[in-house]
Amino acid sequence: MSDCLFCNIVDGTIPAEIVYEDKQVVAFRDLNPQAPLHVLLIPKKHIATLNDLESEDNAVMGALILAAKKVAEAEGVAESGYRTVINCGEQAGQSVYHIHLHLLAGRQMQWPPG
Ligand code: DGP
Numbered sequence: 001m002s003d004c005l006f007c008n009i010v011d012g013t014i015p016a017e018i019v020y021e022d023k024q025v026v027a028f029r030d031l032n033p034q035a036p037l038h039v040l041l042i043p044k045k046h047i048a049t050l051n052d053l054e055s056e057d058n059a060v061m062g063a064l065i066l067a068a069k070k071v072a073e074a075e076g077v078a079e080s081g082y083r084t085v086i087n088c089g090e091q092a093g094q095s096v097y098h099i100h101l102h103l104l105a106g107r108q109m110q111w112p113p114g
Contacts, residue, residue, distance in 0.1 A: 001046045001098075004046055004097070004098050005096055005098070006040075006042050006046075006096055006098035006100065007046050007098060009026065009028060009042075010026050010042070010044050016028035016029070017029040019039055019071060019074070019075070020039075020041075020067055020070060020071050020074070022063065022067065023044075023063075024043060024044055024045070024059070024060045024063040024064075025041055025042065025043060025044065025060075025063050025064055025067040026041075026042055026044060027039050027040065027041040027042075027067060027068075027071050027103075028040055030102070034102075034104060035083075035104040035105060035106050035107050035109075036105070036106025036107060037075050037077055037082070037103070037104065037105040037106045038102065038103070038104050039071055039075070039102075039103040040100045040101070040102060040103075041064050041067050041068055041071065041100065041101040041103060042064075042098060042099065042100045042101075043057075043060045043061070043063075043064055043099060045057070045060055046098055047060075047098070047099045048097040048098065048099070049088050049089060049094065049097060049099060050086060050088040050099065051088060051089070052099075053099075064099075064101055065084075065101075068084055068101055068103050071103055072103060072105065075105070077105035077106065080105065080106075081105065081109075082103055082104060082105035083102075083103075083104045083105070083109045084101055084102065084103055084104075085101070085102040085104070085113075086099065086100070086101050086102070087102075
């Protein structure tokens with residue numbers, strides 16, 4: 001989708017610091033990091049929110065989680081721990097309507113989240 005910020009990162013028209021890419025997934029550093037490590041992982045396919053997932057998206061969402069594991073290992077936080085978050089909709093604080101998984105690490109996380 002040409003008017004989607006994250007689709008534009010996928011196709012390279014908007015620059016981002018990409019840390020991982022495979023056939024289905026791109027991962028890049030968040031512009032406004034909330035932890036020493038803050039990476040966003042997105043499917044290359046445009047899917048607006050978790051509510052828009054279809055059964056055919058099973059594989060790409062699996063790939064997204066596996067990619068998070070690989071990024072955590074590559075960034076050296078797999079053992080110390082990391083948090084993954086997918087915000088869905090307004091009350092969850094979703095601001096970009098292309099599914100993205102936040103991978104946050106490098107500090108002690110709190111629970112419950114704010
Ligand atoms: P969310 O609030 O869950 O929709 O998260 C959107 C995230 O996207 C937020 O942490 C900031 C990040 N972000 C917004 N615009 C850009 C951008 O142009 N580049 C990058 N790298 N990150 C962005």
